[in-house]
Amino acid sequence: MAGFREARGDLQLDSVTKAFGDFTAVDDIDLHVPRGSFFALLGPSGCGKTTTLRMIAGLEQPTAGRVMIGDTDLTGSRPYERPVNTVFQSYALFPHLSIKDNVAFGPKRRKDKDAATRTDEALELVQMSQFAGRKPAQLSGGQQQRVALARALVNHPEVLLLDEPLGALDLKLRREMQVELKRIQTEVGLTFIHVTHDQEEAMTMADTVAVMNKGHIEQLGAPAALYDLPRTRFVANFLGQANTGVGTIKDTDGDHLVADVLGTPVKILKSRSQVHEGEVLFGVRPEKVTVSRTQPEGAGNDVKGVVRDVSFLGVATSYLVDMPSGTTWSCYEQNLDVEPLDLRPGDEVWLTWNPGHAFGVPVDETGEK
Amino acid sequence: MSALAHVAGDPDVTPAAPAPEATKRSWTAYLLLLPGALWLGVFFVLPLVQLAAVSLQSRYPGFPGYYYRDVNFENYAAALTDYAPHFARSFLYAGMATFLAFVVAYPLAYAMAFKAGKWRNLMMICVVAPFFTSFILRTFAWSQILADEGWVAGTLNFLHLLPGGNIINTPLAVIAGLTYNFLPFMVLPIYASLERADPRVIEAGGDLYANGFTTFRTVTLPMSMPGVLAGTLLTFIPAAGDFVNMELLGPQRGKMVGNVINDQFLAVPGGYPVAAALSFTLMAAILVMVFLYVRRFGTEELV
Numbered sequence: 001m002a003g004f005r006e007a008r009g010d011l012q013l014d015s016v017t018k019a020f021g022d023f024t025a026v027d028d029i030d031l032h033v034p035r036g037s038f039f040a041l042l043g044p045s046g047c048g049k050t051t052t053l054r055m056i057a058g059l060e061q062p063t064a065g066r067v068m069i070g071d072t073d074l075t076g077s078r079p080y081e082r083p084v085n086t087v088f089q090s091y092a093l094f095p096h097l098s099i100k101d102n103v104a105f106g107p108k109r110r111k112d113k114d115a116a117t118r119t120d121e122a123l124e125l126v127q128m129s130q131f132a133g134r135k136p137a138q139l140s141g142g143q144q145q146r147v148a149l150a151r152a153l154v155n156h157p158e159v160l161l162l163d164e165p166l167g168a169l170d171l172k173l174r175r176e177m178q179v180e181l182k183r184i185q186t187e188v189g190l191t192f193i194h195v196t197h198d199q200e201e202a203m204t205m206a207d208t209v210a211v212m213n214k215g216h217i218e219q220l221g222a223p224a225a226l227y228d229l230p231r232t233r234f235v236a237n238f239l240g241q242a243n244t245g246v247g248t249i250k251d252t253d254g255d256h257l258v259a260d261v262l263g264t265p266v267k268i269l270k271s272r273s274q275v276h277e278g279e280v281l282f283g284v285r286p287e288k289v290t291v292s293r294t295q296p297e298g299a300g301n302d303v304k305g306v307v308r309d310v311s312f313l314g315v316a317t318s319y320l321v322d323m324p325s326g327t328t329w330s331c332y333e334q335n336l337d338v339e340p341l342d343l344r345p346g347d348e349v350w351l352t353w354n355p356g357h358a359f360g361v362p363v364d365e366t367g368e369k
Numbered sequence: 370m371s372a373l374a375h376v377a378g379d380p381d382v383t384p385a386a387p388a389p390e391a392t393k394r395s396w397t398a399y400l401l402l403l404p405g406a407l408w409l410g411v412f413f414v415l416p417l418v419q420l421a422a423v424s425l426q427s428r429y430p431g432f433p434g435y436y437y438r439d440v441n442f443e444n445y446a447a448a449l450t451d452y453a454p455h456f457a458r459s460f461l462y463a464g465m466a467t468f469l470a471f472v473v474a475y476p477l478a479y480a481m482a483f484k485a486g487k488w489r490n491l492m493m494i495c496v497v498a499p500f501f502t503s504f505i506l507r508t509f510a511w512s513q514i515l516a517d518e519g520w521v522a523g524t525l526n527f528l529h530l531l532p533g534g535n536i537i538n539t540p541l542a543v544i545a546g547l548t549y550n551f552l553p554f555m556v557l558p559i560y561a562s563l564e565r566a567d568p569r570v571i572e573a574g575g576d577l578y579a580n581g582f583t584t585f586r587t588v589t590l591p592m593s594m595p596g597v598l599a600g601t602l603l604t605f606i607p608a609a610g611d612f613v614n615m616e617l618l619g620p621q622r623g624k625m626v627g628n629v630i631n632d633q634f635l636a637v638p639g640g641y642p643v644a645a646a647l648s649f650t651l652m653a654a655i656l657v658m659v660f661l662y663v664r665r666f667g668t669e670e671l672v
Contacts, residue, residue: 057576058576059575078580079576080577080578085577088572090567092569092572094570094591094592095592096591096594105587109583110578152577155578
């Protein structure tokens with residue numbers, strides 16, 4: 001039995017695959033997470049994100065490939081040998097131990113002489129010092145979540161894993177904890193790997209987001225970049241909303257491709273399209289679309305549609321507009337005008353957008369949302 | 370700090386329920402309690418009072434088998450002085466059987482909860498299956514299995530591994546019988562508490578630098594303590610009062626207190642008061658032991 005392994009540096013997954021019988025949960029993933037970054041694995045349930053996390057923790061062993069931290073190969077080592085700690089989904093606090101003993105569990109196992117001091121510091125960090133003597137069952141979900149975080153952080157792991165840590169909290173508390181987690185991550189400077197199916201949560205907190213689907217990483221990048229320029233149909237639909245239409249590329253116009261989407265010509269910047277000939281899935285985000293009663297002059301990218309539904313959201317108004325092609329677009333207008341548009345279902349409207357916001361991705365889905 | 374305010378500020382205010390509603394509800398509760406309370410009253414409290422009365426009766430001198438109502442504690446004195454060794458044996462054998470049952474049951478329950486996979490239901494059936502035949506019949510079967518002519522004693526004798534020459538009619542056979550008979554009562558509560566444990570909590574032990582054995586010692590075992598506590602009580606209490614195993618598997622001399630009570634009631638003329646006093650003493654002794662045990666090892670309820 002090998003002992004505890006000190007390892008420092010970036011987290012690296014080399015061609016990691018995990019199969020359960022016939023089912024390949026994680027299929028040949030390569031991942032490089034720089035030390036000290038906040039990294040999110042985002043995807044629907046069953047996409048392999050939790051399995052990936054469990055392989056980093058050592059709770060599962062990969063069928064093939066290597067898990068490295070810095071130059072140390074951790075593949076095959078047991079969870080207790082790795083400088084990695086996990087904040088489990090539903091927290092998994094020890095029900096028979098007090099909050100203090102829960103947090104002190106890791107340092108005590110490692111025979112840390114300063115276990116008591118470090119426990120106090122960790123409880124301080126998550127603002128739970130006054131609950132040290134209680135049992136987990138006596139705490140609320142949000143409090144348990146903080147304890148679970150302290151119990152992992154107290155060990156100063158090289159990599160901290162968070163498995164849907166905020167899933168069980170209500171919306172308000174979740175928002176608070178998002179800010180809190182980000183603050184703590186900045187403060188302690190550890191590598192955080194955060195698994196979630198909540199795209200907003202991933203975008204709020206992470207420096208880098210990897211969108212996973214069916215055991216693959218579909219796209220990886222900064223949240224703003226992923227949102228602005230998705231490279232697959234899955235990412236376009238999973239990360240935020242997208243108004244899309246299948247078209248055929250007919251022509252080029254300078255820097256633009258011109259595609260025909262069911263009779264409507266649309267422009268896509270060549271640099272923003274993953275395909276340059278044949279079929280393309282044209283897309284534009286709802287907030288990039290402008291709704292007006294009359295045809296705007298000279299925009300070029302406009303379509304006439306019929307309002308189906310209007311939802312007033314306070315800061316904005318959301319419209320559903322039936323398009324001539326038969327699809328329904330969603331548009332999101334900030335309520336900036338003194339004179340509101342005052343549209344009703346059945347009204348005819350013109351939709352326009354700046355072609356610079358449009359994107360093109362391959363039509364074939366690697367996965368249905 | 371806003372998160373902290375939320376954390377600290379959970380108001381624990383329960384609005385008072387309207388009075389008529391509350392009264393109605395409490396009547397329903399009493400009504401629902403009635404059958405159980407009646408059953409307990411007729412079949413538990415009344416016989417207990419009757420037994421207490423009998424335990425204080427005195428004999429008519431010169432008329433064996435006849436009593437008069439009295440407050441006579443001599444029966445208790447007799448129970449304690451004459452039968453102290455029987456009490457000691459009862460608790461010793463029951464204690465040993467409880468320990469052995471724990472040693473056998475824990476790994477079994479652990480395997481059922483964590484390792485059995487598709488075999489889990491089959492194992493469960495095997496644990497429960499003995500209940501389909503009578504307790505006495507099964508103990509009879511053991512008296513044949515352990516008999517001098519049986520293959521167990523025969524094989525051990527052939528290998529010269531049985532110093533006394535026989536198993537049947539020894540305390541060993543009694544303890545083995547008790548262990549066997551009460552094993553399911555040990556397995557099931559332990560299994561229930563292990564099965565209920567969140568596997569992630571056990572994984573968390575490994576994640577926090579505890580190896581397999583340390584995780585078992587510091588996480589799994591403490592989490593299953595409610596089951597262990599229930600199992601030991603469910604085994605020890607009936608085993609301490611048992612007389613069937615001693616009757617069918619045990620030696621002629623050196624009986625347990627259950628046998629004495631049985632004999633005093635059924636075989637000794639005029640033995641009723643002593644039998645009743647013995648029963649009460651046994652009950653009291655078990656109550657005290659259970660109380661001390663639960664005080665020492667009882668954990669407050671876990672999740």
